[in-house]
Amino acid sequence: MLKKANPEALTPELQNFVAEETKAATKKDAKTLYTAVDELTKAREALDTALLARSNLMAQWRAFLTMSLERFRQYTDHFQQQEQAHQENIKTAKETLQKAKADFNLKEEEATVISDKDTESKDVSTKESAHKILEGLCHMTDSLQKLSERAEKEHTAEEERKAKRPRQKDTDVVDAAMSSGGLPSMQPFGAPGH
Numbered sequence: 001m002l003k004k005a006n007p008e009a010l011t012p013e014l015q016n017f018v019a020e021e022t023k024a025a026t027k028k029d030a031k032t033l034y035t036a037v038d039e040l041t042k043a044r045e046a047l048d049t050a051l052l053a054r055s056n057l058m059a060q061w062r063a064f065l066t067m068s069l070e071r072f073r074q075y076t077d078h079f080q081q082q083e084q085a086h087q088e089n090i091k092t093a094k095e096t097l098q099k100a101k102a103d104f105n106l107k108e109e110e111a112t113v114i115s116d117k118d119t120e121s122k123d124v125s126t127k128e129s130a131h132k133i134l135e136g137l138c139h140m141t142d143s144l145q146k147l148s149e150r151a152e153k154e155h156t157a158e159e160e161r162k163a164k165r166p167r168q169k170d171t172d173v174v175d176a177a178m179s180s181g182g183l184p185s186m187q188p189f190g191a192p193g194h
Contacts, residue, residue, distance in 0.1 A: 058155055065148035072144055076137040083130050090126075 055158075058151070058158075062148070062151045062155060065144060065151055069141065069144040069148050072137065072141045076134070076141055079134060079137055083134065086130075087127075
């Protein structure tokens with residue numbers, strides 16, 4: 001009520017009291033404004049930190065997929081080389097066995113004859129197992145390749161989205177955040193002469 005009253009009608013003590021109260025209210029409003037700016041700054045820094053952490057995680061994931069894909073390709077190649085070497089060893093062993101059987105038949109010694117069916121069934125099951133393992137490795141390599149490509153596409157899309165998003169000026173964000181609410185402490189300062 002004293003603020004609304006005509007200052008000339010007030011006693012000097014009351015005028016002094018009104019001036020002191022106005023200064024205190026202005027300081028309080030400024031302090032509230034500074035606090036709101038600090039909170040906004042901290043919130044923005046927390047968001048930036050969270051976005052950076054997620055971006056780092058995605059980069060680590062893409063690197064892991066790339067490394068895993070290369071490792072599985074190496075394992076697959078190594079498996080194929082070993083399988084070929086074993087097939088050559090089996091072929092050589094079969095030839096040696098056939099030669100031994102022929103020598104045996106020529107000498108006509110009595111002994112237990114090694115059945116061809118036994119060796120052929122073992123050979124077929126070994127080939128099937130090796131084939132299934134190779135199929136599994138190829139499937140795993142293909143899956144890792146697709147996963148790696150998908151992660152790279154998502155990263156590219158995220159980067160394009162970030163590049164297309166218009167940046168807001170810091171003052172626009174602060175003004176928009178501070179213009180809400182009808183609190184006197186959140187009202188802008190008056191212009192000179194008003």
